[in-house]
Amino acid sequence: MIQTRGLTKHFKDVRAVDGIDLTVAPGELVALLGPNGAGKSTTLRMLTTLIPPTSGTAEVAGYDVVRHQREVRLRIGYIGQGNGAGHSQRGRDELISQGRAYGLSVRDARTRAGSLIDSLGLAEVADRRVSTLSGGQRRRLDIAMGLIHAPELLFLDEPSTGLDPQNRANLQEHILSLRAEHDTTIVLTTHYLDEADSMAERVIVIDHGRIIADDSPARLKAEHVGDRITLGFDAELDAAGAAATLAPLAPQRRGNRLVVTTQDAPRRVPGILDDLRAAGHPAAEVEVTRPTLDDVFLVLTGRSLREGGAAETRELVEV
Amino acid sequence: MTTLISDTGTVFSRELRPVLRDPFTIIFSMVQPLVFLALFTPLLPGRDALQWFVPGIIVMSCLFASSMTGSNLLFEIQTGSHERMLVTPLRRPALLIGRALKEIVPMVAQAALIVAVCVPFGFRFDVLGALAGLLILATFCVGLGAFSYTLALAAKNQEWVFWTVQQTLLFPLLLLAGVLLPIDDGPGWLRALARGNPLSYVVDAERSLFNGEIWTTATLGGLIAAVAVAALGVWAGVRAMRRSD
Ligand SMILES: Nc1ncnc2c1ncn2[C@@H]1O[C@H](COP(=O)(O)OP(=O)(O)O)[C@@H](O)[C@H]1O
Ligand SMILES: [Mg+2]
Numbered sequence: 429m430i431q432t433r434g435l436t437k438h439f440k441d442v443r444a445v446d447g448i449d450l451t452v453a454p455g456e457l458v459a460l461l462g463p464n465g466a467g468k469s470t471t472l473r474m475l476t477t478l479i480p481p482t483s484g485t486a487e488v489a490g491y492d493v494v495r496h497q498r499e500v501r502l503r504i505g506y507i508g509q510g511n512g513a514g515h516s517q518r519g520r521d522e523l524i525s526q527g528r529a530y531g532l533s534v535r536d537a538r539t540r541a542g543s544l545i546d547s548l549g550l551a552e553v554a555d556r557r558v559s560t561l562s563g564g565q566r567r568r569l570d571i572a573m574g575l576i577h578a579p580e581l582l583f584l585d586e587p588s589t590g591l592d593p594q595n596r597a598n599l600q601e602h603i604l605s606l607r608a609e610h611d612t613t614i615v616l617t618t619h620y621l622d623e624a625d626s627m628a629e630r631v632i633v634i635d636h637g638r639i640i641a642d643d644s645p646a647r648l649k650a651e652h653v654g655d656r657i658t659l660g661f662d663a664e665l666d667a668a669g670a671a672a673t674l675a676p677l678a679p680q681r682r683g684n685r686l687v688v689t690t691q692d693a694p695r696r697v698p699g700i701l702d703d704l705r706a707a708g709h710p711a712a713e714v715e716v717t718r719p720t721l722d723d724v725f726l727v728l729t730g731r732s733l734r735e736g737g738a739a740e741t742r743e744l745v746e747v
Numbered sequence: 748m749t750t751l752i753s754d755t756g757t758v759f760s761r762e763l764r765p766v767l768r769d770p771f772t773i774i775f776s777m778v779q780p781l782v783f784l785a786l787f788t789p790l791l792p793g794r795d796a797l798q799w800f801v802p803g804i805i806v807m808s809c810l811f812a813s814s815m816t817g818s819n820l821l822f823e824i825q826t827g828s829h830e831r832m833l834v835t836p837l838r839r840p841a842l843l844i845g846r847a848l849k850e851i852v853p854m855v856a857q858a859a860l861i862v863a864v865c866v867p868f869g870f871r872f873d874v875l876g877a878l879a880g881l882l883i884l885a886t887f888c889v890g891l892g893a894f895s896y897t898l899a900l901a902a903k904n905q906e907w908v909f910w911t912v913q914q915t916l917l918f919p920l921l922l923l924a925g926v927l928l929p930i931d932d933g934p935g936w937l938r939a940l941a942r943g944n945p946l947s948y949v950v951d952a953e954r955s956l957f958n959g960e961i962w963t964t965a966t967l968g969g970l971i972a973a974v975a976v977a978a979l980g981v982w983a984g985v986r987a988m989r990r991s992d
Binding site: 501502510511515528 | 753760764822825831992
C-alpha cells in the first residue's frame with residue numbers, strides 16, 4: 429500500500445525528513461510516533477502529494493506521489509493537523525462538497541454525508557456554522573470529511589491532539605472500527621504514547637527525520653527495554669546474598685534492593701522467589717514494572733517523549 | 748466522473764454557499780458603487796459622462812472583488828481547509844477558477860443593477876455588446892483572481908504582505924487604465940505605461956461594447972488581453988500550488 433525509498437525533505441537547511449524507507453501492507457494500522465518536529469507531518473504531507481520530496485521516491489496505493497498525483501489523491505483520505513472543514517461553512521455542506529470533489533453525484537454525496545453524520549454523532553451540529561462547534565465536534569467532522577469517499581488508505585495527522593480523554597477514546601474507537609469493518613489501511617501520527625501503544629500493531633518511532641525503530645509495541649518494549657523486577661529485602665546482607673544467587677540474571681543492587689531486567693517478568697517471578705528462598709535470602713517484597721513506549725524512546729535516544737520530560741529522564745537513567 | 752468544469756462548479760458552489768446563507772454583506776457591497784457613481788458622475792464634464800463612466804465603474808468593482816480572492820484563502824490556509832482541498836482530486840485550475848468566479852459572479856449581478864439604476868438618467872447601452880463585455884471582463888478577472896490566489900500562497904505566513912501588495916498594485920492598475928479619469932490628455936510617459944497595462948485594453952473594449960460597437964479592434968484587444976491574463980494567472984497559480992510548502 430505504501431512503499432518509500434530514501435524519502436527525504438529539506439526545508440532550506442532543516443532536514444525535516446532524512447531518508448525514510450517504509451513499507452506498509454494493505455490492512456495495516458501503523459502509528460508514527462515521535463516528538464514535535466520529528467518529521468511526522470512532513471512525511472505524511474509527502475505521502476499525500478501535498479509537498480514534493482527533495483529526494484527519494486514514494487509509491488502510495490500503487491502510484492508514484494510525484495508523477496501520478498491524481499491517481500494517489502483518488503485513493504487516499506487525509507485528515508490533517510488543522511481543521512478540514514471551513515469555519516464559515518456548515519458541516520453538512522462541507523461533507524457534500526467534499527463528496528462532489530471525489531466525483532460522487534449530489535444525491536450520493538448527500539446520502540453518504542447523512543450516514544457519516546449519524547455514525548459520528550454529529551446530527552445536532554451538522555447544520556451549524558463550523559466556527560460554532562467545539563474542538564471535539566470539529567475533529568469528528570474532519571474525520572467524516574476524510575471518509576466521505578470510503579478510501580482504501582487513510583492518513584491521520586495527530587487525530588486526537590487537543591481532545592479531552594473522553595473524546596479521544598471515542599475517536600480511537602472509531603478508527604479501530606473503520607479498520608475492523610472496512611479493512612482500511614491506516615497510517616496515523618501521534619505523540620501520545622498510550623495512543624500508539626493501545627491502537628497500533630505497528631509503531632514506527634521517528635526522531636530527527638529518521639526511523640529509529642519499527643515493530644509491534646510489545647516487541648519494541650521487549651527488545652529495547654525489557655521488564656523490570658524490583659526485589660526488596662529486609663537487610664542489606666540478604667540483598668547481597670541474593671545478588672550472588674541471581675548472578676546469571678545480572679542484577680543491580682542499591683542498598684537493600686535488587687533490580688533485574690528481563691523479558692517475560694511475570695512468568696519468571698515465581699521461580700526467582702523460590703530460588704531465593706531456597707538459598708536462604710527470601711525477598712520481602714517484589715514489584716514488576718513493564719516498560720512503556722517512552723522507555724523505548726528513552727533507550728533509543730536518551731530523551732523522554734513526555735512533555736517536560738527532562739526531570740524524568742534523569743531519574744530513569746540512574747536506574 | 749469529474750471534469751474541469753464540474754470541479755470548478757464544486758469549488759464555486761462551496762465558496763458561494765456561505766454568502767447565499769448570509770446575503771446581507773453582499774447586498775451591502777452591491778450598493779457601494781452606486782453611491783460612488785452618484786457622487787462622482789456630477790463632477791465629470793460633458794453630457795456623455797455616464798456613457799463613459801458606467802463601464803469603468805463596472806470594471807472597477809469587478810476588479811476590487813476578484814483581487815480579494817486570496818483574502819478568504821489566507822484564512823483557509825491557516826485553518827487547514829485549503830490543505831484538505833489540495834489532497835482531494837480536484838483539478839488545480841478548478842481551485843483557482845472556482846474561487847475567482849465566486850467573487851466575480853455577484854459582480855455581474857451588480858453590473859446589471861448599476862445599469863438598471865443608470866438607465867433612467869440617460870445611460871444607453873447595447874444588450875449584446877454589454878453581455879460580450881461582461882464575458883471579457885469576467886475572463887480578465889479570473890486571471891486577476893488567480894494572481895490574488897498566488898499572492899496569498901506566497902504570503903501565507905505574513906498576511907500584511909498580501910494586503911500591501913494587493914493595495915499597491917491595484918490602484919496604479921486602475922488609474923493607468925483610464926477607469927476613473929481619461930488618460931488621453933496625459934503626458935507621453937503616462938500614455939506609454941497605460942499601453943503596457945492589459946487592463947487598458949479591457950476597459951476600452953468595455954466602453955465600445957456597451958455602446959454597441961461589437962466587431963472592433965478594441966473588442967479584439969480586450970479579448971486578447973483578458974485571455975492572456977487569465978492564462979498567465981492560472982498558470983502562475985497552479986505552479987505556486989505545486990511548489991508551496
Ligand atoms: N513548511 C516548512 N518550512 C520550513 N520548515 C518546516 C516546514 N514544515 C516543517 N518544517 C520543519 O521540519 C521539521 C519537521 O516538522 P514536522 O514534520 O511538522 O514535525 P512533526 O509533525 O513530527 O511535529 C521541524 O523542524 C519543522 O520546523
Ligand atoms: Mg506534526
